[in-house]
Structure formats: structure tokens, C-alpha cells
Amino acid sequence: MCITKVPLISFVVPVYNAERTLHDCVRSLIKQTFGNIEIILVNNCSTDESLGKCNELAKEDERVKVVDIAEKGVSAARNRGIELATGEYIAFVDADDWVDSNVCELFADLNAKYDYDLFCYSAQYHKKSKTTTTYLFGKDIELLSQNQKEELQIKVFAPQAPIFSYKTNTRFVGSAWGKFYKREILLKNNLRFATETIISEDVLFNTLSLDNFQRIGYTKRCFYNYEQSSDSAQNRYRPNSDKYFMFVIEKIQEWLQNTGKDQRFVDAANCLFVHYLFGILKEDLFHKNNRMFFVTKVSLLKIILNENWCTKILQRTKKAYFTLLEIFLVNLLLNKKYWTVSIFLTCYCKLQAFVKR
Structure with missing residues (x-):
């Protein structure tokens, strides 16, 4: 050749x-x-x-x-x-x-x-x-x-x-x-x-x-x-994922500001950030392999939802970007329904793990 x-x-x-x-x-x-x-x-x-x-x-x-x-x-x-x-x-x-x-x-x-x-x-x-x-x-x-x-x-x-x-x-x-x-x-x-x-x-x-x-x-x-x-990245338990998601969020926010992108980009990026929040909850805090006590998970959820970055992205959510189930979860998060969210995500993650077998 x-x-x-x-x-x-x-x-x-x-x-x-x-x-x-x-x-x-x-x-x-x-x-x-x-x-x-x-x-x-x-x-x-x-x-x-x-x-x-x-x-x-x-x-x-x-x-x-x-x-x-x-x-x-x-x-x-x-x-x-x-x-x-x-x-x-x-x-x-x-x-x-x-x-x-x-x-x-x-x-x-x-x-x-x-x-x-x-x-x-x-x-x-x-x-x-x-x-x-x-x-x-x-x-x-x-x-x-x-x-x-x-x-x-x-x-x-x-x-x-x-x-x-x-x-x-x-x-x-x-x-x-x-x-x-x-x-x-x-x-x-x-x-x-x-x-x-x-x-x-x-x-x-x-x-x-x-x-x-x-x-x-x-x-x-x-x-x-x-x-x-079944062990691909999106199915894995990813502890401490919040620091990685936050790094990406901060870099993209910096890029949006430096390039002066219009509202279309801002809305779409916020959609991504909300999905990152979902990732923190599903792939880390409430993942089936997270062995923390349930009450500890609820306490950590409170801390996350009261952080400034989390409040901002939830408040900026555009419903047209999400499914009905995602909108339901966003509303629970916005209204600080800690126990309801915790029970819902615990059940959801267990169901997902069962379906992926």
C-alpha cells in the first residue's frame, strides 16, 4: 500500500x-x-x-x-x-x-x-x-x-x-x-x-x-x-460529579459572556445546565450505589437547592425545552419539596437500574 x-x-x-x-x-x-x-x-x-x-x-x-x-x-x-x-x-x-x-x-x-x-x-x-x-x-x-x-x-x-x-x-x-x-x-x-x-x-x-x-x-x-x-458513562455512579458539572457550567457561562451570544444560546445553555443538575441528582446523590443514609441525601439536596447557581438555572427554565416529567421535577425542585424529590428520585433510579439489567 x-x-x-x-x-x-x-x-x-x-x-x-x-x-x-x-x-x-x-x-x-x-x-x-x-x-x-x-x-x-x-x-x-x-x-x-x-x-x-x-x-x-x-x-x-x-x-x-x-x-x-x-x-x-x-x-x-x-x-x-x-x-x-x-x-x-x-x-x-x-x-x-x-x-x-x-x-x-x-x-x-x-x-x-x-x-x-x-x-x-x-x-x-x-x-x-x-x-x-x-x-x-x-x-x-x-x-x-x-x-x-x-x-x-x-x-x-x-x-x-x-x-x-x-x-x-x-x-x-x-x-x-x-x-x-x-x-x-x-x-x-x-x-x-x-x-x-x-x-x-x-x-x-x-x-x-x-x-x-x-x-x-x-x-x-x-x-x-x-x-x-450497561456500564457506559451515563449509567455509572459518578460521586462528586457536582464539581465537574460546575466546572463546565462556569466555563460555558464565561464563554457566553465573552462572545456576547444572543438569548437563543443562553436559553439552550440553561437547558444544558438543568440537565447537569439532573445528572448530579441521578448519577451521584440518588444513584443506587450511593450508600449514604436517606436522611443524609435529603440534607445534601437542601444544600444543593439553596446554592445560588442552582436557584438561578431553575428560575430561568424554559418549559418548551423539557419533557412533562422533567417539568414536573423542575417544579418540585423550585418549590423546595425536598422529601418528595428525594423519594421520587430514589424510586426513579431504582427503576432505571432494574430496566437496564
Whole structure:
């Protein structure tokens, strides 16, 4: 296979305890019908045989490069990948997912004409025997208009924002995967993933990055395959998640202020913040693995609801952005119904855990 000196695309794959899924993930990249790529496997602190698997894959194909780092976290791994990449574009792939074999070929053909700063494509979510297909827009867009770019930015916060006729049914708009980023722009603007948080680091990255991309394209075709397992991030117990959510909230609020974004962005961001509050309650305080006494949880809920940031985001809630169940919960939180909220969320989390078995 003839490989030019400078790859068009550098795939960055963070690897942490992924020995079971890594082979299928990397093989989906090796089998790309467009060959001018490199694959950077960044192993960070795996305790299984992941590093050995990485080295085996590197022996199979000279385009596979392996680096082992001591710093934990997907942000650190992605940042190291950005530093090591030599391709004109960078694409991030999670080690338990896979990519259809012709995505690079399609991108290369379109990019030869449009010279993209960013190119996005659609994804499928796989959970057991169920597959959900999700799109950012209702059709292919060779170059996004300014209004479409703003719609993309707002959908990072609120994919079902009522101000748009076409809504997405998942939050993958803010994910790092499903995109080709021009490396030059990332380097020039020092765009990196925040290592201060282990939650929503990709949402923050895209929020701070999108203003720097002018030539953006999108295809409705689904090439990315997201494997949603029972132990995926959104199902885990995440203690002390409030500090991570608060870090992201503060950074996005700072960005809103510095860029002077209009009310559409503010409302959508507040929708995201309310969902972060839900995350603190469901994935931490009232998660089935939180062994605190119930009365202790109620006391901590009181503290959270009386904090200034919490009061503000609940008061700014726009009902059109939420489901009826979410509005019901927001009203309970606004009215400081501590015991009712605690009982409701305890039952809800137990039911969710039962359904996900």
C-alpha cells in the first residue's frame, strides 16, 4: 500500500481497559477504503491487556502508532493524540465503538472540493439488539450557512431546542466523535480538552471550538457506530460529579459572556445546565450505589437547592425545552419539596437500574 508522507486523517483512539473491544475498533479503521490515514492509539493507565493489544495491532499495520501515557482520563489521551498527530485532519474514536469502512473515502472526495475546517457525519447507537439512528440535520449540507452553524452550536446544548424545526434525538452533537477537525485550527487556537473535568469534556471542547470553524460540512449518512453498554458513562455512579458539572457550567457561562451570544444560546445553555443538575441528582446523590443514609441525601439536596447557581438555572427554565416529567421535577425542585424529590428520585433510579439489567 502506498502511503504519502502526510496523512490526510489522523485517528486518535483513547484506550483504557479496552482489550475486549479494541480489535474491532481498530480493524474498522485499518479497513478504510481510503488508505492515507494514521491511527494513534493512546493507552492511558490500562490495567488489563490493552497495551499488549495495541502493540499487536501496530505490528499488523505500519499506520498504527502506539503511545503509553501515565496521565489518566480521556481528555489527557485526546490531547496527547492532538500533539502527536501529523494528519491534516483529526478524528476521535472511542475504543469500544467502530466506524464504517468508507467514511474516509467520502470525506476525502468532498474535502478535495470544499477544504473543510470541520466535517460532521451521523451516528447509530447500538444497545443490545436495538439500534437508534440519529442525525444533526434533515439532509446533507455541503457548506453550512451562518444560521446553520449557529443551529449546530445551539444543538450542542439542547438537541431538541424548540426554536428549530429539525431536532435531534440524542446529545451526540457535542461528542468529539463523528467529526473531522482541521488540525491546523486546533493547534493555532490552542484548542484542547479540559483535564479538570471527567464529565462533558467533549461538550465543552466543541462549545469553545466551533467559533473557530468557518467551512463546515455535514452528511446525513451514518458512519459512526456507538456501542452503548450497561456500564457506559451515563449509567455509572459518578460521586462528586457536582464539581465537574460546575466546572463546565462556569466555563460555558464565561464563554457566553465573552462572545456576547444572543438569548437563543443562553436559553439552550440553561437547558444544558438543568440537565447537569439532573445528572448530579441521578448519577451521584440518588444513584443506587450511593450508600449514604436517606436522611443524609435529603440534607445534601437542601444544600444543593439553596446554592445560588442552582436557584438561578431553575428560575430561568424554559418549559418548551423539557419533557412533562422533567417539568414536573423542575417544579418540585423550585418549590423546595425536598422529601418528595428525594423519594421520587430514589424510586426513579431504582427503576432505571432494574430496566437496564
